[in-house]
Amino acid sequence: xxxxxxxxxxxxxxxxxxxxxxxxxxxxxxxxxxxxxxxxxxxxxxxxxxxxxxxxxxxxxxxxxxxxxxxxxxxxxxxxxxxxxxxxxxxxxxxxxxxxxxxxxxxxxxxxxxxxxxxxxxxxxxxxxxxxxxxxxxxxxxxxxxxxxxxxxxxxxxxxxxxxxxxxxxxxxxxxxxxxxxxxxxxxxxxxxxxxxxxxxxxxxxxxxxxxxxxxxxxxxxxxxxxxxxxxxxxxxxxxxxxxxxxxxxxxxxxxxxxxxxxxxxxxxxxxxxxxxxxxxxxxxxxxxxxxxxxxxxxxxxxxxxxxxxxxxxxxxxxxxxxxxxxxxxxxxxxxxxxxxxxxxxxxxxxxxxxxxxxxxxxxxxxxxxxxxxxxxxxxxxxxxxxxxxxxxxxxxxxxxxxxxxxxxxxxxxxxxxxxxxxxxxxxxxxxxxxxxxxxxxxxxxxxxxxxxxxxxxxxxxxxxxxxxxxxxxxxxxxxx
Amino acid sequence: xxxxxxxxxxxxxxxxxxxxxxxxxxxxxxxxxxxxxxxxxxxxxxxxxxxxxxxxxxxxxxxxxxxxxxxxxxxxxxxxxxxxxxxxxxxxxxxxxxxxxxxxxxxxxxxxxxxxxxxxxxxxxxxxxxxxxxxxxxxxxxxxxxxxxxxxxxxxxxxxxxxxxxxxxxxxxxxxxxxxxxxxxxxxxxxxxxxxxxxxxxxxxxxxxxxxxxxxxxxxxxxxxxxxxxxxxxxxxxxxxxxxxxxxxxxxxxxxxxxxxxxxxxxxxxxxxxxxxxxxxxxxxxxxxxxxxxxxxxxxxxxxxxxxxxxxxxxxxxxxxxxxxxxxxxxxxxxxxxxxxxxxxxxxxxxxxxxxxxxxxxxxxxxxxxxxxxxxxxxxxxxxxxxxxxxxxxxxxxxxxxxxxxxxxxxxxxxxxxxxxxxxxxxxxxxxxxxxxxxxxxxxxxxxxxxxxxxxxxx
Numbered sequence: 001x002x003x004x005x006x007x008x009x010x011x012x013x014x015x016x017x018x019x020x021x022x023x024x025x026x027x028x029x030x031x032x033x034x035x036x037x038x039x040x041x042x043x044x045x046x047x048x049x050x051x052x053x054x055x056x057x058x059x060x061x062x063x064x065x066x067x068x069x070x071x072x073x074x075x076x077x078x079x080x081x082x083x084x085x086x087x088x089x090x091x092x093x094x095x096x097x098x099x100x101x102x103x104x105x106x107x108x109x110x111x112x113x114x115x116x117x118x119x120x121x122x123x124x125x126x127x128x129x130x131x132x133x134x135x136x137x138x139x140x141x142x143x144x145x146x147x148x149x150x151x152x153x154x155x156x157x158x159x160x161x162x163x164x165x166x167x168x169x170x171x172x173x174x175x176x177x178x179x180x181x182x183x184x185x186x187x188x189x190x191x192x193x194x195x196x197x198x199x200x201x202x203x204x205x206x207x208x209x210x211x212x213x214x215x216x217x218x219x220x221x222x223x224x225x226x227x228x229x230x231x232x233x234x235x236x237x238x239x240x241x242x243x244x245x246x247x248x249x250x251x252x253x254x255x256x257x258x259x260x261x262x263x264x265x266x267x268x269x270x271x272x273x274x275x276x277x278x279x280x281x282x283x284x285x286x287x288x289x290x291x292x293x294x295x296x297x298x299x300x301x302x303x304x305x306x307x308x309x310x311x312x313x314x315x316x317x318x319x320x321x322x323x324x325x326x327x328x329x330x331x332x333x334x335x336x337x338x339x340x341x342x343x344x345x346x347x348x349x350x351x352x353x354x355x356x357x358x359x360x361x362x363x364x365x366x367x368x369x370x371x372x373x374x375x376x377x378x379x380x381x382x383x384x385x386x387x388x389x390x391x392x393x394x395x396x397x398x399x400x401x402x403x404x405x406x407x408x409x410x411x412x413x414x415x416x417x418x419x420x421x422x423x424x425x426x427x428x429x430x431x432x433x434x435x436x437x438x439x440x441x442x443x444x445x446x447x448x449x450x451x452x453x454x455x456x457x458x459x460x461x462x463x464x465x466x467x468x469x470x471x472x473x474x475x476x477x478x479x480x481x
Numbered sequence: 482x483x484x485x486x487x488x489x490x491x492x493x494x495x496x497x498x499x500x501x502x503x504x505x506x507x508x509x510x511x512x513x514x515x516x517x518x519x520x521x522x523x524x525x526x527x528x529x530x531x532x533x534x535x536x537x538x539x540x541x542x543x544x545x546x547x548x549x550x551x552x553x554x555x556x557x558x559x560x561x562x563x564x565x566x567x568x569x570x571x572x573x574x575x576x577x578x579x580x581x582x583x584x585x586x587x588x589x590x591x592x593x594x595x596x597x598x599x600x601x602x603x604x605x606x607x608x609x610x611x612x613x614x615x616x617x618x619x620x621x622x623x624x625x626x627x628x629x630x631x632x633x634x635x636x637x638x639x640x641x642x643x644x645x646x647x648x649x650x651x652x653x654x655x656x657x658x659x660x661x662x663x664x665x666x667x668x669x670x671x672x673x674x675x676x677x678x679x680x681x682x683x684x685x686x687x688x689x690x691x692x693x694x695x696x697x698x699x700x701x702x703x704x705x706x707x708x709x710x711x712x713x714x715x716x717x718x719x720x721x722x723x724x725x726x727x728x729x730x731x732x733x734x735x736x737x738x739x740x741x742x743x744x745x746x747x748x749x750x751x752x753x754x755x756x757x758x759x760x761x762x763x764x765x766x767x768x769x770x771x772x773x774x775x776x777x778x779x780x781x782x783x784x785x786x787x788x789x790x791x792x793x794x795x796x797x798x799x800x801x802x803x804x805x806x807x808x809x810x811x812x813x814x815x816x817x818x819x820x821x822x823x824x825x826x827x828x829x830x831x832x833x834x835x836x837x838x839x840x841x842x843x844x845x846x847x848x849x850x851x852x853x854x855x856x857x858x859x860x861x862x863x864x865x866x867x868x869x870x871x872x873x874x875x876x877x878x879x880x881x882x883x884x885x886x887x888x889x890x891x892x893x894x895x896x897x898x899x900x901x902x903x904x905x906x907x908x909x910x911x912x913x914x915x916x917x918x919x920x921x922x923x924x925x926x927x928x929x930x931x932x933x934x935x936x937x938x939x940x
Contacts, residue, residue: 070540072856380845395860398828404855408868413842416871423857423864 028087033080035059038186041086045155045189050166054175058185061176068179071313071342072371072403076247078284083218083249085187140204150195151206154222157193164195168226172255172290172319180251180286180313184220188253191221196231196262205461210239210252218249225255227262229295234265236464239272239308247275247310251286260295260322265303267460269468272308277366279338282310289316293325293351301328302345303459305468310339315373317346320354320382327356330456334472335368335400344374344391344406349382349415358389361453364400371403378415385415393423394452446472495551496533496634500526502557503641509559514644515614517624518678525630525640532634541633544818544850545760545789550704550732555674559644561590561611565668568592571698572664576915581662581692582607588667589677589705590645599659604652607661610680611645620650621680627710627738633762636736639708643678646707651687651717660690660909667705667731668698677707683717683745690720690909695756697727704732711738713745715769720908723761724916725753729784736762743769743798750906751790753780754919758787765794767801776805779903781923783812790818796825796832799859805836808903810896810924811847820852821866827858836866841873841899873899896924 029040038059042052067078144151150161157165175185192208210221227233239250250272256264266289275282285308291300302316318327329345347356356376364370372391393402404421426448434444449472450457457465457472503510503526511519534551535542568585582599584607585592591609598607606613606620614621630637647663667675683689697703713719727733733756739747753759765774780788794803809817823834840849853866873895881891900920907913 380848383845393855393857395857395862398830398860400860401856401858403857404853404866406851406853406868408851408870409848410840410842410850410870411848412845413847413872414845416869418867418869418871419851419853420867421853421855421865423855423862425860425862 058175062182148197154191181288184253188220188222194225198228199230202233207236223254229260232263237268254289256291258298263299268304275310277337285309287314292319296322297324299326303330306333312341314343319348323351329358331360332453334363335370337366339368342371344372346375349378349385360391362393365396369401373405375407377409380411387417389419391421521625525637528630529637579911586665589675606650610648613648642676646678649681653684654686656688662692667703672702675705679709681711685714688718692722694724702730706734709737715742716744721749723751727756729757732758741772746773748775750777760789763792770800772801774803778807780809782815786815791820793822796829799830802833807838809840812843814846818850822854824856830861832862834864838868840870
């Protein structure tokens with residue numbers, strides 16, 4: 001066993017540091033899924049009729065759908081009747097200040113490194129924390145409200161801004177878009193809603209933190225972001241879960257709608273529990289994320305750092321309808337042990353002079369499989385469109401796999417689409433170069449991997465970039481054989 | 482929902498039609514055919530029935546709709562028929578100064594009077610597959626071992642119907658100096674469905690160049706479903722050129738399977754100059770260390786023509802190298818597709834695998850779909866793929882124009898240069914020159930019809 005191998009095995013045996021479980025009194029409904037369950041969820045949340053209709057419509061369509069099997073993933077059968085579709089921290093009376101928040105809950109978020117109160121004053125980030133699919137605390141709500149920004153839990157939005165929700169819900173991701181989106185539409189319990197009014201530049205980053213806590217539950221949250229004309233918002237999303245032996249399901253939907261000249265930046269650091277090193281447990285992460293650049297010159301950019309989950313199935317997409325609109329996708333996906341990831345992006349060019357960029361960096365270690373899958377489609381009317389895609393894969397040992405499945409469809413002569421992909425392992429000469437200069441192998445690999453991912457990490461907001469770099473280190477230090 | 486259902490039923494219908502046809506001609510298929518070939522028919526048919534004629538829901542045929550092509554009425558040719566014309570009189574190879582071992586195939590059958598094969602080095606066999614299967618079954622014991630009927634319905638259909646095609650055998654350490662040229666003619670009084678099955682076997686150290694040309698002799702509709710199995714032994718060297726030049730009413734479905742052993746080198750080059758619907762499956766299985774594979778392809782299509790190239794290279798052993806370059810120029814309402822898969826299996830270390838697909842769209846109605854794929858399960862590898870769809874580089878165009886070359890000419894120069902990257906890989910000089918000329922003519926729009934055909938048709 002060489003030094004490198006030793007370091008590799010040490011690191012790959014590293015524990016998941018967010019694996020604690022908080023003993024919070026939770027209200028869980030019985031397992032199983034049927035119309036009655038959906039009515040119960042809707043009732044518990046005190047929703048207007050249109051929401052119930054939306055859910056039931058989705059459920060009826062979902063029943064006719066089959067789980068997709070085209071991804072390069074081995075998905076064990078999922079018993080959709082064995083999951084409880086609603087788990088919420090027991091409802092407390094309306095809270096006026098943080099002192100009234102359940103101390104256990106606060107402790108949970110402190111452990112996660114998102115002290116709500118502290119962050120409120122220091123970091124200047126508005127946080128909406130979602131525990132087991134229910135939004136438990138939204139900070140900075142008042143400050144944002146002064147500018148007319150709506151940032152609240154989805155349930156609050158349904159109650160307080162039903163018109164906005166009704167107008168935009170399901171626009172980017174229709175109810176029956178795909179199997180998991182339909183499931184989410186039927187049973188989603190909460191999530192975040194954000195509306196940036198015309199001409200407003202959101203003064204701080206908005207952030208949602210998701211955590212699955214209870215056993216045998218799935219998390220189905222839904223995020224809807226609407227950026228009105230000439231507005232701007234940067235949105236962050238983070239997620240963790242406790243360590244459990246069984247697999248848990250996470251099927252989220254994120255919808256973004258950008259109107260004229262609006263810009264939305266959506267950044268994710270996904271760190272769901274990836275399962276232990278034998279591939280036991282872990283989150284199944286089936287997420288539908290889609291943004292529509294509805295207005296002219298609008299821009300949506302997705303940035304993601306994917307390090308967690310046993311299975312990741314996720315394709316943040318942009319539909320570029322408005323002329324001159326821009327879509328961006330930047331991703332670092334790390335898989336280790338028995339993790340599987342099939343992730344990438346879709347860019348659909350419909351408007352004229354639309355532009356899109358895809359940068360995907362995959363890093364595979366252990367016995368994992370990491371795939372990029374993407375579609376770039378230029379419709380005949382999308383004159384002078386431009387796309388550039390780059391997908392690089394880094395293999396850290398001989399038992400993992402890295403795969404690339406791009407789809408390119410071009411329907412007119414004035415557009416230019418370029419795609420390139422490379423796969424290789426970390427250069428031994430680079431490691432040797434570092435060793436020569438007194439940098440040990442572990443640090444050298446960390447440096448090289450960080451350098452490799454830098455292009456994407458640079459796109460993250462500062463707070464996130466730091467966290468993402470740490471995550472990369474935890475997942476990968478020394479993992480080269 | 483309803484339309485989906487009807488597609489489903491239609492598909493079953495078309496597939497059933499072929500299954501029913503098999504049963505009705507079963508006797509003819511088995512008659513006069515060697516045991517080696519008959520042994521596979523039944524299973525092949527079953528595999529075909531399970532898969533059916535591929536629809537666009539079949540991921541491998543996503544961009545090529547074969548349903549309407551298979552729905553037409555055809556006369557099926559299951560027995561050797563005498564050619565209506567003397568092929569020697571009809572055929573005039575338009576590649577000047579090309580000296581070859583020339584053999585004809587007529588509607589998928591090895592021509593009876595192949596008097597121009599000339600003298601082959603001792604031990605080399607160029608004959609009809611049917612003959613070899615009868616007289617020397619040992620030579621085709623690997624028949625149908627590469628072309629797996631479970632994986633592709635077209636292969637299954639071919640294996641069920643196959644009776645003849647060409648057979649080429651090159652013994653150990655033998656070099657065939659002159660290229661072997663095979664002309665595949667299609668001519669029937671009415672629309673016809675043609676099955677052709679070819680087999681190339683190179684022993685250790687064998688060396689041969691093969692040129693296969695497709696031609697149509699009249700304007701009837703044809704559907705040609707051909708399968709070629711190629712075995713390259715250790716240190717063997719094969720160059721395999723295919724020229725597709727058929728009219729707009731032909732459907733040409735070609736599946737080529739290549740098995741490579743250690744130190745072998747195989748180069749394939751496909752040029753689609755004309756054709757109605759062309760689908761080329763090319764599957765390499767590199768099963769020995771230090772094997773090298775080069776895959777080149779180019780297509781120049783217009784009107785409503787469709788070309789779909791599908792390649793798959795499996796790197797099964799370490800230290801192999803593969804390189805793919807596919808280029809398409811699409812005019813009018815033509816549609817093109819490319820799928821290229823590189824699969825490096827576990828422990829196939831030190832693999833170098835490269836792939837590139839460049840496409841130029843000349844009109845707004847032409848479309849191109851490209852699907853390059855990498856599946857990599859070993860780490861010490863260098864693999865890359867690149868795909869572009871676009872136009873001629875404006876800067877290069879400007880460079881030429883700044884030097885006094887008018888725009889039309891500059892464009893033509895650029896297009897020729899675009900194609901030349903593939904053309905230059907042809908090692909047979911007269912052929913390279915001729916193809917370069919043909920491509921140039923094609924790009925100028927001078928040859929609107931297929932090759933120098935005597936029929937002044939609209940295609």
